Amino acid sequence: MSAREELEMHLSQALSRTEDTEVQAHLYAALESTEELPPTPLVECPVCGTVGLAERIERHDCQVR
Numbered sequence: 001m002s003a004r005e006e007l008e009m010h011l012s013q014a015l016s017r018t019e020d021t022e023v024q025a026h027l028y029a030a031l032e033s034t035e036e037l038p039p040t041p042l043v044e045c046p047v048c049g050t051v052g053l054a055e056r057i058e059r060h061d062c063q064v065r
Contacts, residue, residue, distance in 0.1 A: 002040050002053050 001009070008031065015027040043054045048062050 002055060004034060004037055004040060008034050 011027055011031050011034070015024060015031070018024060018027070040053055042051050043057050044051045045057050045060065045062055050057065050060060050062070052060065
């Protein structure tokens with residue numbers, strides 16, 4: 001999961017757990033703000049050449065091609 005996806009998940013979960021309208025308004029605004037974030041750059045594994053998000057490449061099952 002990318003940092004952006006994790007942020008959106010946490011904001012969505014918080015939104016589903018509150019009934020306070022002011023808190024909901026802030027959470028909706030925060031979720032909308034995530035849409036304006038720059039895209040997460042893709043990186044290439046220096047060993048096998050697999051391309052993906054940095055978080056995923058760090059943990060992927062590297063197989064030399």
